[in-house]
Amino acid sequence: MTTNADITIFNKRYIQEERTEKFVSTRIYGVSLYSKKGTSSGDNELKKSDTHTIRIPADADTEGKEYTDQLSYKAMDDATYPGYWTLQPGAIIVRGISDLETATETELREKYPDVILVTNFTDNRDRCSDAMKHWRIGGE
Secondary structure (H helix, E strand, O other): OOOOEEEEEEEEEEEOOOOEEEEEEEEEEEEEEEEEOOEEEEOOEEEEOOEEEEEEEOOOEOOOOEEOOHHHHHHOOOOOHHHEEOOOOOOEEEEOOOOOOEEOHHHHHHHOOOOEEEEEEEEEOOOOOHHHOEEEEEEO
């Protein structure tokens, strides 16, 4: 798989110690990112209709974090989750490598105006040859 970008994915998580919901970062090096910019019109106004497709190779560098499904991630305690990452609708992706460890959605949107909101994803690690195993993410 040809890669052309690095990303930071921010998973939504309730931080028990802080009693608040935040987004927790995972830096991923070597992904395929394709974006299509567009607009649509309706009701006398133009609306942004950008779409993004991201493919994360199964062997991408995630700084040692392991992938887990979203239900297992949600059930992890505060001591366990830092070693894992997941895909979930509503997660936020930033192009490039972010220096933030945790942030609120407002903080992310202020610092990175072109965030990608994950709308869907597919785990393609069991359908392909070893060279093509990946996660596919759709976002807007």
